[in-house]
Amino acid sequence: AQKITQTQPGMFVQEKEAVTLDCTYDTSDPSYGLFWYKQPSSGEMIFLIYQGSYDQQNATEGRYSLNFQKARKSANLVISASQLGDSAMYFCAMREGPQTGANNLFFGTGTRLTVIP
């Protein structure tokens, strides 16, 4: 089974509007971390936001917030006040196990976000 599922291959949003990018995950490990990365056309991976499985509150970083619903195993990314520069691929990723371990990240297939002027 896929560990990370992103069901939206592409999304469009009007500039200045908010958009939600979906991500569901699958793990039986009680300790895990969830990440969102942005990948512009130039290719580099830009870290956006992190949510730990034991974090009580949803993570927020500026215009980015993570809607963490543990029971549903979802970790949707919300981008508020979209900007043209937000157009990129967005990847959801998960690390299984505690942060003290040297575990790799499992990536979803990504969502291509296009911000329309």
Next chain:
Amino acid sequence: GAVVSQHPSRVICKSGTSVKIECRSLDFQATTMFWYRQFPKKSLMLMATSNEGSKATYEQGVEKDKFLINHASLTLSTLTVTSAHPEDSSFYICSARTNPGQGASPRNQPQHFGDGTRLSIL
């Protein structure tokens, strides 16, 4: 600023040559480095995990004799694509992390990615 430097950013070479890609952690000790491969419009696929001073652990389906990984120091890992062929053309990206006890991870991020290497084999 960047905490992981990956070089070169782009390389074009003839079929049959070997290509070396370097991944350096700039201001922290990277006890573990990961190498990913990304096909166009696809996700990142983990190729191998390398720990400093030990042999890399390769994912299923990744030829270790084809993709040689060396992690000789705490700040440098290299991926060498040997006898490259057109099907090896891809975007390769490394990431580096430290473990608690080895020093604080920059910006509290567990992994830091290089900017990637776009490899084109003619």
